[in-house]
Amino acid sequence: MTSERQAAAPALSVEGVSVEWGGFRALNNVSFSTKVGTLVGVVGPNGAGKTTLFNVISGVMPNYTGRVLLHGADADRSKGALAYVPQRERVNWRFPLSVSEVVMLGRSQRIGLFRRPGKRDQEAVETSLRRVGLWDQRSALVAELSGGQRQRVFVARALAQEAEIILLDEAFSGVDVGSQKGLVSVLQELRDDGKVVLIATHDLTNLAQRFDEVLCLNHHVCAFGPPETAFTEEVLEELYGSHGVEFVGRGAANGGG
Secondary structure (H helix, E strand, O other): OOHHHHHHOOOEEEEEEEEEEOOEEEEEEEEEEEOOOEEEEEEOOOOOOHHHHHHHHHOOOOOOEEEEEEOOEEOOHHHOOEEEEOOHHHOOOOOOOEHHHHHHHHHHHHHOOOOOOOHHHHHHHHHHHHHOOOHHHOOOEHHHOOHHHHHHHHHHHHHHOOOOEEEEEOOOOOOOHHHHHHHHHHHHHHHHOOOEEEEEEOOOOOOHHHOOEEEEEOOOEEEEEOHHHHOOHHHHHHHHOHHHHHHHHHHHHOOOO
């Protein structure tokens, strides 16, 4: 990615996005932008609109108002520049695919569904799995893996896809703290390579200080910026209520895990 392209426009811009159904406004005029090489936490309580926002950005939800821009242009999700890792509950883990087969699905975003994978595709799968530490498990069924390993498989799929922007929805749900830290380390390496990584979560106790920026979301943008400036007492109360201020503040004060 050239320096000119980086300087010309943010890697990802969301402009005035609203989503409404049945008289309920799930997102209300959400706007933010972020540059290349950024790890962004999208934080807020359950039901705050985090998944809805990811569905809009990824193109899963076409019915919204506002704009989503990639590098200053209307987002074209067909070219594989954006990868979406959904919540674990939305994935059919019983489907009998091996680790390498799941990662190869990421290549289909680049080569098309009907072209046979070639040597470059195989090399991309191997490189991606080695990067997340799962090459030795390449033949295992995804259903047999732990929660943390499954999340790393999907990160590897995004890598094989050569995605510039990676969305992870509740990637740490049901994953032990040790696995969380290992996954965050991988994501930080991707950030350092110039990727934009957005992670939706409602649990800040172990993760708050690991983000470069946080988007505090409760149907609208409560705050956006570095954790040390975004997590004010007023914002935390708006997100989690008065009982959440002390709880979340204590977790951040302990160094974010």
